[in-house]
Amino acid sequence: MKIKILLLIISLIPLTSCFDYKELNNRFIIEGIGIDYIDNEYVVTYEIVNTSKKEDKSMSSITINGKDKILSNAFNNANIKLSKEPTLSHTKVLLISEDLAKKGLEEVLLYIIREPSIPHNIYPIITANPPKDIIENNKNTELISEAIKNMIEKNDHNDSIITHESFISFVSDVINPLKDGYLNYLNIEEDEPIIKSISLFKDDKLITTLNKKESSILEVLTNKSKYYLTEVSCTEDKIINIGLYQNNSTKIIPKDNSININTTLNATILEDECNLDFRNPDTINNLIPKVEEKINKELESIYNTLLNYNIDTLGIKDIYYKKNKNKDFNYQTITPSFNTTVHLKRNGLIFEVIPNA
Amino acid sequence: MVIHMHNKYVLKVKNDYQNVSDLITKEIKISSFKKLYLFYLESVSSSSLVNDFFLKNITLLNALKHKSLHKIINIIPAPNTKTISYEDINFYLTNGFTIVIYNKEIIAFETKADITRSIAEPTTEQSIFGPKDAFTENIQINIGLLKRRIKSPNLKNKSLFIGKHTNTLVEVLYMDNIAEIDNVNYITRKLSKINIDGIIDSGTINEYLSLNSKTPFPTIIKTERPDLVSSSLLEGKIAIFVDTSPFILITPAFFTDYINPITDNFDKYLNVNIIKIIRFICFFITMMLPGIYISLINYNPEAIPTTLLLNFAMQRDLVPFPSLIEALILLFAYEILRESNIRSPSPYGNAISILGALILGEASVEAGFVSPIMIIVIAITFISSLIFTEQELINAARYFRILFLVGASLYGLYGILLIFIFFGIHLSEIKTLEKPYLYPISPFNKAYLFKTLLKPKITNDTKRSKMLTKKNLTKQEVK
Numbered sequence: 068m069k070i071k072i073l074l075l076i077i078s079l080i081p082l083t084s085c086f087d088y089k090e091l092n093n094r095f096i097i098e099g100i101g102i103d104y105i106d107n108e109y110v111v112t113y114e115i116v117n118t119s120k121k122e123d124k125s126m127s128s129i130t131i132n133g134k135d136k137i138l139s140n141a142f143n144n145a146n147i148k149l150s151k152e153p154t155l156s157h158t159k160v161l162l163i164s165e166d167l168a169k170k171g172l173e174e175v176l177l178y179i180i181r182e183p184s185i186p187h188n189i190y191p192i193i194t195a196n197p198p199k200d201i202i203e204n205n206k207n208t209e210l211i212s213e214a215i216k217n218m219i220e221k222n223d224h225n226d227s228i229i230t231h232e233s234f235i236s237f238v239s240d241v242i243n244p245l246k247d248g249y250l251n252y253l254n255i256e257e258d259e260p261i262i263k264s265i266s267l268f269k270d271d272k273l274i275t276t277l278n279k280k281e282s283s284i285l286e287v288l289t290n291k292s293k294y295y296l297t298e299v300s301c302t303e304d305k306i307i308n309i310g311l312y313q314n315n316s317t318k319i320i321p322k323d324n325s326i327n328i329n330t331t332l333n334a335t336i337l338e339d340e341c342n343l344d345f346r347n348p349d350t351i352n353n354l355i356p357k358v359e360e361k362i363n364k365e366l367e368s369i370y371n372t373l374l375n376y377n378i379d380t381l382g383i384k385d386i387y388y389k390k391n392k393n394k395d396f397n398y399q400t401i402t403p404s405f406n407t408t409v410h411l412k413r414n415g416l417i418f419e420v421i422p423n424a
Numbered sequence: 425m426v427i428h429m430h431n432k433y434v435l436k437v438k439n440d441y442q443n444v445s446d447l448i449t450k451e452i453k454i455s456s457f458k459k460l461y462l463f464y465l466e467s468v469s470s471s472s473l474v475n476d477f478f479l480k481n482i483t484l485l486n487a488l489k490h491k492s493l494h495k496i497i498n499i500i501p502a503p504n505t506k507t508i509s510y511e512d513i514n515f516y517l518t519n520g521f522t523i524v525i526y527n528k529e530i531i532a533f534e535t536k537a538d539i540t541r542s543i544a545e546p547t548t549e550q551s552i553f554g555p556k557d558a559f560t561e562n563i564q565i566n567i568g569l570l571k572r573r574i575k576s577p578n579l580k581n582k583s584l585f586i587g588k589h590t591n592t593l594v595e596v597l598y599m600d601n602i603a604e605i606d607n608v609n610y611i612t613r614k615l616s617k618i619n620i621d622g623i624i625d626s627g628t629i630n631e632y633l634s635l636n637s638k639t640p641f642p643t644i645i646k647t648e649r650p651d652l653v654s655s656s657l658l659e660g661k662i663a664i665f666v667d668t669s670p671f672i673l674i675t676p677a678f679f680t681d682y683i684n685p686i687t688d689n690f691d692k693y694l695n696v697n698i699i700k701i702i703r704f705i706c707f708f709i710t711m712m713l714p715g716i717y718i719s720l721i722n723y724n725p726e727a728i729p730t731t732l733l734l735n736f737a738m739q740r741d742l743v744p745f746p747s748l749i750e751a752l753i754l755l756f757a758y759e760i761l762r763e764s765n766i767r768s769p770s771p772y773g774n775a776i777s778i779l780g781a782l783i784l785g786e787a788s789v790e791a792g793f794v795s796p797i798m799i800i801v802i803a804i805t806f807i808s809s810l811i812f813t814e815q816e817l818i819n820a821a822r823y824f825r826i827l828f829l830v831g832a833s834l835y836g837l838y839g840i841l842l843i844f845i846f847f848g849i850h851l852s853e854i855k856t857l858e859k860p861y862l863y864p865i866s867p868f869n870k871a872y873l874f875k876t877l878l879k880p881k882i883t884n885d886t887k888r889s890k891m892l893t894k895k896n897l898t899k900q901e902v903k
Contacts, residue, residue: 118737156726
């Protein structure tokens with residue numbers, strides 16, 4: 068019996084996973100990765116959290132980068148500069164330069180899919196500035212990766228951010244021949260990172276970047292909008308500003324030669340420069356069709372933009388394939404019909420200022 | 425010739441008790457040729473009782489002239505009077521009896537001194553609303569405390585005297601109409617096989633009864649609460665009382681019994697069930713938490729939320745030891761603290777607690793010896809263990825805690841899983857009174873599960889467990 072136990076213990080030793088054992092203070096926790104393409108070379112930049120004990124307990128970062136013509140070598144060149152084991156499992160964002168995205172992301176996507184330590188729920192973001200500069204020149208008290216991640220996940224009032232476009236959902240759009248992907252687009256304005264537009268892709272290549280207004284309308288079409296602003300004018304210089312909330316309400320219904328895009332939005336009047344009398348039901352009854360018409364026009368405009376670039380971000384080909392099982396369907400020939408329904412919340416609209424009260 | 429016979433008994437007693445200073449011997453002359461001898465041990469007998477029962481009634485001795493000692497046995501006003509043989513003298517003498525030798529006859533009457541402490545409050549199993557009486561070192565008082573609660577002729581006991589020198593009285597108590605007699609016989613058979621110099625307290629009996637179970641887990645309940653013994657007997661369990669021990673043994677004891685103290689009976693079932701679930705979780709926390717922490721930070725940091733991981737990393741910065749060594753140091757330090765706190769008198773205990781808290785909590789972190797998070801992990805581990813009153817259970821959890829720690833440091837979460845499987849197999853193997861220790865979880869028994877893991881509504885507690893009794897299952901009839 069004793070020999071059996073001894074043999075069991077000895078046999079356990081070569082089976083142990085000690086090779087995988089790494090103390091926490093021997094790890095570098097990487098929160099953000101930046102990938103750039105400069106002078107025919109990939110530049111990989113890590114944003115590493117500095118976990119050294121500090122008096123003020125503030126969080127700072129260390130930046131390391133590696134270069135090579137081959138992406139995996141660029142990652143490797145960054146890794147060998149580190150004095151501790153890189154831990155990529157807590158990476159939050161993947162910053163990709165606009166230039167690289169225009170060249171094509173196939174290599175980047177394949178590398179990250181094959182690298183088991185990088186989580187697949189990271190947020191890939193296209194950057195106007197080189198990612199290396201964004202990470203290295205961060206003047207924020209927060210880590211840039213943490214700030215971007217929080218911006219995407221927690222700021223419900225930014226109407227231009229795609230909230231759930233993670234790496235894996237982008238990859239699924241890229242490899243799907245019946246749909247095209249899109250990603251958040253990051254700018255640096257007055258040293259502050261800001262996301263206010265969306266980049267559109269055809270396969271793995273960036274085709275164009277929408278402006279802020281177009282981005283927020285695209286989100287209504289893709290059912291990802293949380294908050295969206297529009298205005299209708301009552302006179303030449305006066306407007307009514309309206310906030311719109313969507314709750315997964317856009318439905319794309321395929322017909323034989325046309326497509327119906329139905330949307331329901333809840334609206335709130337934010338500003339009324341025209342001093343309308345909202346106590347009068349006719350005012351609201353007249354206003355709602357105007358708002359609906361405005362939104363329909365905006366939706367049609369972004370739809371046409373997509374058609375012009377031959378980008379199927381809405382996955383219309385996919386929708387028709389599911390209906391007709393026809394992969395060669397030309398979605399550009401069909402006629403879209405936009406039907407928006409707006410429910411106006413009347414809270415706060417019936418206040419009346421009583422003169423000389 | 426007669427005188428010669430008397431001297432033989434008396435001389436033998438005197439010879440046996442040579443150098444025993446508390447032996448009191450009295451010679452009472454009955455006639456010119458006849459003497460009566462009276463012996464008692466001053467330490468265990470009451471001199472005043474000897475006076476009251478015998479010496480004050482010395483006129484009785486007149487009845488002895490030309491007659492037998494049996495004639496006066498019924499006249500002595502002692503509550504317990506017996507005719508005994510020479511071989512029994514030692515037993516009765518050491519048990520507080522007074523021995524009278526006359527001619528060839530020997531009688532013993534009870535003059536036991538009251539050398540026991542009064543009934544005190546339980547110290548190891550306290551309850552806010554439960555009864556405040558606890559067992560003492562006197563077996564008769566202990567049985568009395570039980571009989572105050574169970575006033576039934578069905579409460580039977582089998583007596584044994586164990587220990588060549590101590591002759592300790594051991595009583596096996598059971599409810600005749602509930603408990604399985606096979607179980608009672610099994611215990612008495614095991615107890616009667618004990619051939620040892622002395623039984624000092626119930627711990628020795630506990631060891632003998634648990635000889636076959638090679639496990640750190642307790643398989644017999646030790647309690648000083650008469651209410652727990654009473655309710656256990658009514659469930660069909662068996663209680664073993666040992667003279668000179670305030671701790672009564674209850675068998676069989678299942679794993680779930682230790683998670684649920686009797687004090688739960690005094691609270692509402694809805695409130696108690698939350699506590700019971702917390703207690704069950706605490707058992708796993710105290711056993712597994714250090715192991716899980718080690719495996720997560722060293723093998724699976726991706727499973728920890730980033731902000732928490734960064735805090736851990738910042739706290740562990742500059743700690744020179746691997747986390748396993750750090751955990752072992754703290755576990756060792758806390759074990760020393762616990763042990764010193766239990767053994768030392770209470771005024772020192774407070775000082776030790778403060779010293780320990782200061783050194784471990786503040787100074788060791790300041791010195792960069794350990795990380796604050798490890799102190800939190802070990803503190804939660806120990807606080808969770810304090811929920812249980814049974815020391816053996818805490819010790820068993822400690823045994824498995826080390827196994828989990830080693831498993832985690834070698835294999836990470838996979839190691840935790842391996843040790844957990846081993847833990848499950850080990851618990852399934854244990855037998856208590858030839859019954860599975862994991863009962864009522866495995867084999868599953870709904871009636872007993874709801875009485876142990878959870879507390880049922882009193883009107884739903886109608887049946888006894890089939891594992892404990894087969895002849896009397898109905899506990900109450902709800903009208």
